Amino acid sequence: MLTDSQRERIVVVLVSPRNPLNIGAVARAMANFGFSRLSVVAPYEPHWREARSAVGAPQLLANAHQAASLSEAVRDCTLVMGTGTLTHRKAEQPVVRLNELASMVDRELHSGGQIAVVFGPEKHGLTREDLSYCHVLVEIPTDAQQPSMNLGQAAAVCLYEMATRGGTSIAGSGTAEDRIDAAAKVSNSPKQAPTSGNLDILAGLIEEVMVAAEYSPRMMQEANRHDLRLILRRMDLNAVDSRRALGLFRRILRRLHIPKS
Incomplete structure (x- = not known):
């Protein structure tokens, strides 16, 4: 037990x-x-x-x-x-x-x-x-x-x-x-899985990148948000991977916000 x-x-x-x-x-x-x-x-x-x-x-x-x-x-x-x-x-x-x-x-x-x-x-x-x-x-x-x-x-x-x-x-x-x-999202890796809250933070950041890149019409944002939550939970990320992904998308978002000359 x-x-x-x-x-x-x-x-x-x-x-x-x-x-x-x-x-x-x-x-x-x-x-x-x-x-x-x-x-x-x-x-x-x-x-x-x-x-x-x-x-x-x-x-x-x-x-x-x-x-x-x-x-x-x-x-x-x-x-x-x-x-x-x-x-x-x-x-x-x-x-x-x-x-x-x-x-x-x-x-x-x-x-x-x-x-x-x-x-x-x-x-x-x-x-x-x-x-x-x-x-x-x-x-x-x-x-x-x-x-x-x-x-x-x-x-x-x-x-x-x-x-x-x-x-x-x-x-x-x-x-x-x-x-x-x-x-299961748990593997034999000793690295702990990210929390649900951390995955939501990552999903929110990816959504910001998608909006900045004009990935899809505004009317699709809710559906994209739903799909992002599902995808991230199916990807079997560990905590280290999720932090690296955060850094990656933050860099992309910063570049997207740089004014075009």
Whole structure:
């Protein structure tokens, strides 16, 4: 099983939850499996207050961090894992099966990283925009006749997989390991991966270069921004590479701003 210190490097993120009962169910599942870090993104304020003040609510609800955006909630994480079903969506990032989740977590913890596990709103789950901040999508398999899963149940399933099947040797081979190697942003390199926040800084700089170079019409800027987030998270950069890329694009931007004679 994961140790206490390992679980402290994993944060559960709820995006815009509305039902206080579901928020409470997630908190109980976290307490069941020894997780204590909870971040809530733009919750529906009346229901969030109700969940936090409920009699018997776990202490972790009182200590939960409230973030204005998903970008803010995961900025210190080196691996961001979105969750959901593929029944009504085509994934734009690598897909990890639920039974491969523990191995991926082991690899990231072994490299010294911080992990976020992200769950979407009860009604529709994570949006395409939300998932652009995620390195991978963890697929929770469900029956086609009932593809959606209750928020508390989805959290419990994922936390169980990480807590009880994690902490094993990261060595291994076979099809599952091959899929993880292809999907995970953590490699065997000793260099730590950049945080999500650092990737957002790099994406913002690249966007400035694209605007300065008149790469595409203004109406395409939002789509370009989305694509940049996805591309940078699929590139498997390490922290050193991301810093070099920052330096490179800063030089390009300075040259683009030099007045033409």
